[in-house]
Amino acid sequence: MKLKDLIEALAGEIERARGQLEDSLVPLATLDADDPLFLDAWDQYSGHAQRLGEAAELVGFPGLQAVCTHVAQNCLLLTATPLDEREPLLQFLRGWPPLIVHYLHNLSDPSAAVGLIDHLVTAPDPLAEDESLKIMHMLGAMPLQVDGLGGDNDAAPRQVLATAEDVAVVWPDDIDARLVEGFQHEAPEQARYLVQLARNMASGQADSSDVVAAKRTAHTLKGSGAIIGLRGIASLGHHLEDILDHFESAGSQVARPAAEALLDAAFCLEQMVGHALGADEYPQQARSVLQTVLDIANRIDRGESLEEPLQRVAGPVAAEEPAARAAGAVATPAAGMRVSVQRIDELFRISGEVSVQSAAMEARLKTVVDASRQLLAQNLRVQKRLFELETLVDVRTLSTLRSRGSRRTGPGFDALELEQYSELHSTSHALVEEAADARALSMRLEEEIAQMGAVQAQQQRLTKDLQHLVIGTRMTEVSVLESRLQRNVRSTCQATGKDAALVLEGGETLIDGDVLGRLAEPLLHLLRNAVDHGLETPELRTALGKPAQGRILLQFSRQGQQVVLRCRDDGRGLDLPAIRRRAIERGLVPEDRMMPDEEVARLVLLPGFSTRDSVSEVSGRGVGMDVVHEWVRGMNGAIRITTQPGRGSTFELQFAASLSTVQSLVVEIDGQRFALPSVHVEQAVPRGVGRFDLVGGRLVYHHGGRVYPAHHLADATGLPRARDRGLDVHDAVLVRLDDKTHALAVEALLDARELLVKSPGRYARHARGVAGLSILGDGSVAVDLDLPQLLGTGTAREVPRAATAQAVARQELPGVLIVDDALTVRTALRQLVQDAGYHVEAARDGIEAIKCLQVFKPRLVLTDLEMPNMNGVELTAHLRGRGDMKEVPIIMITSRSQDKHRRMAREAGVDLYLTKPYNDAELLQAMREVIAG
Template sequence: MKLKDLVEALATEVERAGAQLEECLGTLAQLGEDDPVLFDLCEQYSGQAQRMGEAAELAGFPGLQAVCDHVLQNGLLLTVTPAGERGPLVDFLRAWPPLVVFYLRNLSDPSAAVGLVDHLCTAPDPLPEDAARKIVHMLGAMPLQVEAGADDEQPQRPVLASAEDVALEMPADVDERLLEGFRQESPEQARYLVALARNMAAGGDSSDVVAAKRVAHTLKGSASIIGLRGIASVSHHLEDILEHFEEAGGAVARPAAEALLDAAYCVEQMVGYVMGEDEYPQQAQRVLQDVLDLANRIDRGESLDAPLARSEEAPAVETVPQAAVAASTSGNAMRVSVRRIDELFRVSGELAVHGAAMEARLKALVDSSRQLLAQNLRVQKRLFELETVVDVRSLATMRARAGSAGRDDGFDSLELDQYSELHSTSHALIEEAADARAMALRLEEEIAQLSGLQSRQQRLGKDMQHLVIGTRMTEVGVLEPRLHRNVRSTCQATGKQAELVLKGGGTLIDADVLSRLAEPLMHLLRNAVDHGIESPEVRGRAGKSPVGRVMLDFSRQGQQVVLRCADDGRGLDLPAIRNRAIERGLISAEQVLGDDEIARLILLPGFSTRDAVSEVSGRGVGMDVVHEWVNAMNGSIRISSVAGSGSTIELRFAASLTTMQSLVVEAAGQRFALPAVHVEQAVPRGLGEFEQVGDSLAWRHADRIYPARLLAEAAGLPRDAGRALVDHDVVIVRFDNRSHALAVERLVDARELLVKNPGRYARHVRGVAGLSILGDGSVAVNLELPQLLARASRRVHDAGGSDAPTASKQEVPGVLIVDDSLSVRTALRNLVQDAGFRVEAARDGLEAIESLRGFRPKIVLTDLEMPNMNGVELTSHLKARADTKDLPVIMITSRSQEKHRRMAQQAGVDAYLTKPYNDGELLRTIREAIHA
C-alpha cells in the first residue's frame, strides 16, 4: 500500500472511530464519580485512542502517534474529575478527532498541523511548549514523507533525533565472539574515519569520501550485528551523506564537512565508551540531529553551501540513558593480550613448582633436624658413659698412687674430688654436646616457623594461580545463542520441532576448551534433533508433545566438567546400528556385543545409519568429531539409550588444559601422571591377584576381573624382570565405558600439576599429553590413556584403535563468506557453521578469488560494498569463469534501493538479501540455491 493510500485509510478510520468516541463522551459527561460504568467507558475510550496511536506508529508517522499519546494522557483524567467539572475536558476530547481528520486530508496546508497542536495546548493537561514544537516539526515533515513514499518505497528518514537513537545499551544475549571482533576492529576504523573526515574538512579529494563511506558502512554493519543502536544510527546516515558526495564527484561543502567531522568524532567516542576507555558522548543526540538535518536537506535537493542551522528541537545537553550506563560501567574491563595472560599463567605455574620444591626441601630439612637431635642424644649418652669411665679409672689410679707413695692426707677419695686433665676435657666435651643439642632444638623451632611461612606462601601461590586461571575461564552460557540457533536451523532443515533447555550456563570452563567445545556441541545437538527427535506426527501418535526437548546440562565435579546431552526422542535403533556395522565390515555377524558396545559403534569414523546425505546427517562425521575431541581432551564419553524415551550422551573432561588433577605413579624408574578424570581407584599391592588368561593378563579384585596391563610395557619401557607381579600396585582406570587395571611399581602422590607442552619433537609421540615438573625437580610424563592403551585393546568399542576399519567420509558442503567487516564475517561464519557447512572467509573480492585456489565452495555469500573489489565485481568475475559460472551467489547488504538490486541482478547474483537479515530465511535461501 502506498503512503497516500495509507493516510486516507487512517483518516477514514479516525472518522469512523470518532462517532464511537462521541457516543462514549455523551454518556461519560452524565455519570457520577462512583458509577461503576464510568471506569468501563473510560477504558473503552482510552483503548480506542491507544489503538489509533499504535496504527500511526506502525505507519511510520511519529507526529500523529504523539498526538494520540497526549489525547490518551488527558482521557485518563475522566476517572478523577468530578462530574460537574468535566466540561472543558469533554470539549477537548470531542474536538480532536475532526482536527486529526482535517489534518490527514489537508497535509499540504500548514495551518492544519498548527491548529491540531494548538488544540493540544488547550487541553486540561496542556502540551508543553518544547513538546509542541517537536510535534509541529514532525507533523510538518509528514507531507515530504508521503511524497517521497509515492516515488520510493524505502522508509523515510527520521526528522528528529531521540535519546533512544543514540543509546549504547549492550544486549544481554550478545555473542562474546562477535563483541570481541568488534573490539578488535572498531577502534582502528573509528580513528581512520576521523582522519578521513579531517582530510575532507581540509579540502581532501574524492578518495577520502569513498574510503570514509566504506568505513562508515563497516561500522554500521558491526554495530547492527551486536545491537549498538547509537553507532549504527550515526554511521547509517553518515554513509548516505557520503554516498551523495561520492556521486557528486567527491567535493564536500565546508558546512557539511564540519558536520561530518563532528559525527566522526562522536562515533570514535561512542566506540571508546563501548570499549570502556572513554565517557559517553553527551553531544551524541545533537550530532545525530545535525547529521539528520544534513541528510534531509540532501533528500530534498536543497543547497548545502549555507551553514547548518542548529535545531532548536534538539536539546544541547542530554542525559545518558541509565540502562546504557549500567550496561557499560558494570562491564568495565582492561584489555590484556592472550600472550600476557599465558605468561602470567606460566609464572604462576613456575611459582607453584618451586613452592612444591621448597616444600620437599623443608621436609628433608625437618627430617635432617630430627636425625640431628637423635644423633645428639646418642652422642650425649656416649659422653655420659665416657665420664663415668674417666671417673672410675681416675679414682683407681689415684688410690694406687697414694698407696705406693705411703701418703695419707686425711681425705678419702670419695670425700674430695681430684681432677686430672682427662677430667677437664671430658667435662668440657659434655658441655659442648649439651650446647649442640640446645642449638639443634632452636634449629628445629626455626624450621617449624619456616614451614608455617612456606605453607602460607603456598596457599597464596595457589590463590594467585586460581585467580590467573580465572582470567582464562568463561561461562558456558556464552554459547547459548549459537546453540539455540543451531537447534532452530536443524529443525527447519528436518521439518521437526524441538526446544533446547540449557542448565548450568554459569559453569566456568577454560576459554580455549570452550572454543574447541563449540563444534562438538553443534554436532551433538544436530544428531539429537535429526536422529533422536521424531516428527510431530510420529510424536503425536506416541502420545508425546509435538515439540521435542533437548537438554544440555553442564556441571563441575572437582576439576572435571560433566556435560550431558539428553533428548526425549526415539532412542538409538540398536538393531539398525548393528546391521549397518555388519554391512560395512566393522564387525562380523557372529560377533556378540552388548548394548553398550553396539551404541558405541556410532563413534566410529564415517559411521552413519542414513542412506541419503544431507547438510544435517548421512556423512558419519558428527559423533566421530565428538569422540575425537573427547580423546584429545583426555576425557571420556558414555552413551545410554532407552527405546522410545530418548538417549543421553555424557562427556567428562578437564575444565582446563593447563592444569590437571593427576595421580603420580612410578614405572620402570620413570614417573607418570595419570589424569584423575580416568582414575577410579588406586589399590596398594596385596589386595588383588593377577591371573594369566591365555595371552592376556587379568587382575581379580573384589569379585571383579579387570583386563590388566603393565604400565611400563604400555609406555614402551623395559619391564623389571626381577620384580614379581605381586610386588606391583594397581590403578583402576576407566575410559570408553570400560575399566582397566594398570600395574605400577609405586604410587607416589596425588596433586594438581601444571601441564607443559612436550615440544615439537614429541608432538607425534602416542599417548603423551604433556610434561610436569614435580616438587623434587623430577619430570613426570602426563599420559593420554585412551591413546596409550588403544593398540592393546582388541575391542570394537575403541574407535581410536588401528584395527577398526573406517568408513569413508562424505564431503561437507562449503560456503565462502566475503565481507570487509570482521563482526559480520564472524556472525555469518557462526550461523553457517552451526547449520553444518564448512566455511572459509575473505575480506574482499580479491581475497575471495585467492581463497578459491584451494577451496571449492558450493555457494558464495558476499557483501556489496568492499574495498579493492566489491561484491558486484566479484560476482561478475565468478560468472565469467568457466569453473565458477554455475556457483550460486547470495548478496547480503544494507543497500535496499531498487537501483542496487538491479545492478546486482545484472552481475548475476542469484539472491539479494538486505541487512538485518533473518537467520532462517538466509539458511533456507542457501539450501535452495545449493540444491537448485
C-alpha cells in the first residue's frame, strides 16, 4: 500500500537521522550559546526537526507534523538556556526520535502514541493540555486513515452528460434568510480562494497543500450550495471535489489539461456565487465547464490518463446555455452591498445622536425665541421710560428758565431759545435715540431667529427622514421566518401524529432584525404548543365534525410603533379546569380562591407549569409558554390569552417594532423624568378629570365610572413623595399589565414622543424596573421604565420565580451536538434540530466539539466527515474512547457515498451514515429512533 510505504520511508528517514541528531547534541551540551560551533550544531538539529515536520505534512499526517513543530520550539530554548541548566532539555531532545520510530512501527498500539504525547507534555516547554489532546487524537486516527485510504473506490456510476438543470442557480421560494446571510458571508471569499489555488495549479506552482486546500474549499462550497438549494454550485463543486481528491490521493502534480479545466471551473463557481448574490452575470459557459469537469472525473473513474488534451464540448450544449441562464436569473435577488452589522449599529447610533441634538437645538431655539421676545418687550419698556425722562427734563428746564426770567431785569433770551438747553437735554435725547436703535436691532434679531427657526424645522424633518431610513436598514419583513415556522409545524405534527396547516398573514410587516431574531424561538414554542396542546388528532376532529387538518393562523400587524401578533388555532381550546387543578396541586393558588377565566388561562405562563403527566420531546416540561412570557416581558410588551372550549385559543402578543426607539409618555416625579412605554399606556388623565382616593388604606382611582387599583409612581421608583401634596393635585396614567388596568399617580404629564433608548450602563443595567435611558430635547435624562418588573404585577407577583427554572427545564431537553465546518450547513442543521424541540450546540470541527463537551452532555452527535483540525472519523474515535460518551449515538452526515468512507465511519463507531442531500423528515425520524435506542 502506497501510504504504508510512505510511513515506512518516514520511519527509516528518522532512523537514519538519529545518528546526526546525537552528534549535534554533543556541542549543544558543552559549548556556550555564542560559540560558532554551537550555533552550527543548533542549526543542524532544528533543521532536521523542521524537515521531518515538512515531510509529515506532505504525507498528510498533521499529528506528526505537530510533534516535530513542538520539538523545534524546544530547540529554541537552547540559545537562551545557561550551560549548567541544559540537561533536562537535552534529555528531552534525546528521547523523541526513538519514540516516533516506535509509534510509526506500531500504529495500532495506542500505548505508542500515549508514550510520545507523555514525552511532549514533560518537555521544558511543555505541550498545553488542549494541544496535547488535539495531537493525541490526530495520532490515534492514523490507523483508520491508513486503512481507509487503501480500499477500492466503489463509487456509484457518475453522470456522463451535463444538463441545463445541473447548472441552474435559482433561489428556492422558501429559502431561509439566515442561510442566505451565512452564504453571503462566507461563499464569495471561499470562491476567490478557490480561484487563487486553481491559478497555482494551472501555472504549475501548486504543491500538495494547495490541492488539499482546494478540495476542502470545493467541499464547503458544494455543501453550502446543496443546503441552500443552488444546484449549479452544488453539482459543479461535487465533481470538482472528486477530481481534487484523486490528485491528493495520487500525490502528484495536477496534469496540465486538468489544471486548466479546474481553473475554468473555479472561475465559473466564483461567477455563480456572484450571480446568486446579485453582483455578477450568470456564467454562460457553465454547462460546457461542467461537461469538461465530468469528462475528467469519468476518465479518473475509468483509470485513464489525464495528460492528453481534453475535447471541448460544443454545439448542442452551447445552444442550451440561454435556457440555463434564464432559469438562473428567475429568482436572483437585487444587487446589494455587504455592510457589517457593527457599521450599521454605529450608523444607527450616530443617527440617534443627531436626532437627540436636533431636539436639543429645537429646545434651545425656543428658549432664544422667548428671550428675544422678552428683550423686545423690555426695549419697549425702556423706551417708554426714556420718553418719560425726556418729557420730565423738558418740563423741569422750562420751569427753571421761567423762574430765572422773572428775576432778570432788562431784555434777555426767550425761554424756548436753543441757547438755554443744557447737556441734560442732549443726553436724554441721545438715550431716546439709542433705545430706538436697540429696538430696531431687537426686531431684526427676532426676524433672524424666526428664519433660523424655519431652517431648524426643515433640519428636524430631514433628521427624522434620516432616522427612519437608518431604522429601515435594520427592519426585516416577518415573512423571512415563514419557511422555518412551516417546517416547525410539520415536524411537530410528525412527532405528535397530527395534521395542521399554518397560514401566515401580514408577512410584509417590518420589524427590527434584532427583534425578529429574538422572536423566532418564542414563536416556535407558541406553534409547538398550538399543535400539541391545542389541535386534536385527525380522527377526533373528524368525529367532532371538524376538518381532519387543523388550522393555525399567525397574524402580524402594526399599530403605530407597536407590532401585534396573534396566534390562533381551531383546536379544543385551553382546558381551564385542568389548569386550575394543576395549579392547586402545586400550591400556586388556594383551593377556595375564585378566579376569572382570564386569570386561570394566564397560569400557563408560569415557569415549569404543564398539565401533562409525561414528558416528550414536544411538551411536558412547562418550558414553552414560559419562554414566550419571558420574551414578552423582556420586550416591555404585553400578552393576552382568550380561549373558547371546542373552538380554539388565541394568544395575542404586543411589543415594540424596534428595540432602539420606543414611543413613550414622559412624566415627572420629584424633578426626575420617567418614560413609560406606550404599549402599556391606555390613557393619560390630567388632574381634575378623575379622582384618587384611599379605601381601606389602599390607593384607588375613580375614572369613567370605574375604580382602578392605584400606585404612587414615586413609591415604586424609590423617590421621596411630598407628604403635604394632596391626592387631588396628581395626574393619572392608566396602564394595562397582565390583562389588568392600574392607575399611576404622577406629579406632571410632560410629553409623548418617540425616544431613543440607550443602555443604562453596567452599574445600572440590573436595577429593578429600569429598561434604559433616554436624552430629552432639553438635555435632561429620562429613565425608561420596565413597568411589569417595577410594579411586580400579575403572574410575576403571584408566584416567586426561580432564576434557574428555565435553565433547568432547558437542560431537560434532549441535547444534540452538531459538528460541521461549513457555516451554512451548521446554521441549517441547528435550525432544523432546534425547531424540532432539541437543545442544540454547534462546533466547527472535532477540536471545538471536544471543548464543547466540557459543559454540554448531548444525547446525540451529528457530524460531518471532512473537517479541518479533526475530522469526523477522528472525532468518533475519540468519543468511543471516552467513558462518558461511548454509548452516545453518532450520525455522520456527508456527501461522501463511497464504500471506503462508509467502512471508515463504521469501524470508528458511527451508528448511522447519511449522505447529502438528506430529507429533513427522514433525518428527524432517524434522530428520534437512535435516541430512543
